[in-house]
Amino acid sequence: MDIPVVDFGAFSLSEEDVADERMHNLSKELQSAFTGVGFVFLENTGITQEEVDRVMTTSKTFFLQPEEEKRPFSRKSFAISPNHGWAHLGMERLNPRRPEDLKESFNVVSFHPDIKWPSVAVKGFQEIQKSFFQRCKELSLRVLRVMALSLGLDPEVFLSAHRFIGTEGNGTTLRSLYYPAVNHERVKEGQLRCGEHSDYGSITLLFCTSGGLQVQRRSGEFIRVPSAPGAVLVNVADLMQRWTSDHFVSVVHRVVLPPAGDSSTRQSLVFFVHPDDEALISCCDGSNKYPPVTGGGYLEERFKATY
Ligand SMILES: O=C(O)CCC(=O)C(=O)O
């Protein structure tokens, strides 16, 4: 079982209209990926590797600064959006049974005027993050439309619960991740770059340029995800699994350490798409498999377990 690769060219960000037949084919391909592996590589989305590299470069400049330069931008510093900002190395453990993850991150959630942005040492940080956030938002909305069509539902069914991405009232997050070089002598027993977890929201877009990511098969075994520059890795997250009464599957994944002696760093960009805080998510097949939850209520519960 490999991760399927799907050509998204028919509905890429530069396409206005899609012929019904091409949309139908695309929706069949996504349906098969999301009911099986839960992950898909999308090619020809309209988001280019140059755009990705630009965000990675500016994020890395931020991460490589001394602690005291980063601290003013810490997560929880902005009342308007507590999840926005920098999380230092060791702050999170995505698998609570393991030691803390060996990663640093910066979450972009809000563009409210109260948010302070790094500017002195990291030129263009805010603008670069903002424009990439918008591009990811557009692509996500397109993917959500195809997902609804693939289930034979009203194409707006998921979109109508994602109206406030990038504003207060929606938790969608563009997260830059930086995994520093690993000193194997100091690694704790069982420690990983990112522990086993599934994502919380509706879908996730992932951009990464080097290996380490692994996805769990139904048998329990983990498979390596190859790096595919220029492609966007998209996966189903937990709330989408619940929304579709387990039709689409949210699959456990992790980022393992590089082999001993390999002192490379790793970077990735993750766009966690969440429904609006007030959106009520009930099973889209009309069943009562899971009780309705609000997007905001669900996210809050999940954060409590992570930090
Ligand atoms: O860095 C990666 O490749 C994956 C990170 C991830 O799965 C996450 O942050 O949820």
Ligand SMILES: [Fe+2]
């Ligand atoms: Fe993840």
